[in-house]
Every structure is written in C-alpha cells, then in structure tokens.
Amino acid sequence: MQKDQTDLKKLRSEIFLQYGIELDETSLTILTILLQEVRRQFAPMQTKLDEMAAQIQYSKKSLQVDTDHPRWQAFWHGMGQWGLGLILAVIAALTVFTIDLNKEREEKKMIQQELAWYKEHYKATQKTGSKTSNGTIEKKSRQKNK
Numbered sequence: 001m002q003k004d005q006t007d008l009k010k011l012r013s014e015i016f017l018q019y020g021i022e023l024d025e026t027s028l029t030i031l032t033i034l035l036q037e038v039r040r041q042f043a044p045m046q047t048k049l050d051e052m053a054a055q056i057q058y059s060k061k062s063l064q065v066d067t068d069h070p071r072w073q074a075f076w077h078g079m080g081q082w083g084l085g086l087i088l089a090v091i092a093a094l095t096v097f098t099i100d101l102n103k104e105r106e107e108k109k110m111i112q113q114e115l116a117w118y119k120e121h122y123k124a125t126q127k128t129g130s131k132t133s134n135g136t137i138e139k140k141s142r143q144k145n146k
Helices: 008-019 025-061 070-133 136-145
Strands: none
Touching: 008 025
C-alpha cells in the first residue's frame, strides 16, 4: 500500500485555524488515517464521475447551438420537424392542381373540336339543304298556315 506522507504540524494548524480546536498527536493520527481512507474510497468515484461528465459533454455537443449560424440551425431543425410533411403536402397539392388543369385543357379542346365539328356540319347541311329543296320547306309551311 502506498504511504501518504502527511505533515502533522500543517494539519494541526489548518484545523486550529478553520475550527478553532487544538488536537493532540493521537487525534491527528486518527484524523490522518480517516482522511487517507476517504481519499482512497473516493478516488475511483471521482474518476467515474469525470468519465460521466465527459460523456455528458460529448452528448451535449450535438445539441448545442451553433454560435456562428444560429438561424440556419433553427431553420434546419424546423425542416426536420415539419419540413418533410410540408414538402409532401405541397407536392401532393401541386400534383392534384396539375392533373385538374390538364383535364380542363383537354375538356376545352374537346369542346372546341365539337363546336368546330357542329359548325362544319351545320354549314354542310345548310349548303346541301338549300341545293336540294330549293324552298320546299317554305312552301309546305305556307300551305299549312292558309
């Protein structure tokens, strides 16, 4: 076992100055033994405590605020919390809007094509009707009214 050299005169003066008590040689020896035991028992605890403090500091390092760019750190923290959901919602909304817009364009084209077809058909029937009947419809309607 390692011997710890303790200066009894120095210890006696420290106790007298701190507590105002004058101790004899036996009391000082017992006090020295107790101090050595306490140091021996608390030395492993102190090393474990130091290791735990180092681990806590290491784990806190990832949670610390970036002093150079705190706003960017807050932005990316917010993106991690809500960003993915918001991005997915915006993408879904844009997809639905784009699909609806394309459907409306297709319907408009179809209506324009149908309208053009009906105009052509109407013009064609007007031309063929005027060539073949030459007023027979008017004569029949006049005869009914008389």
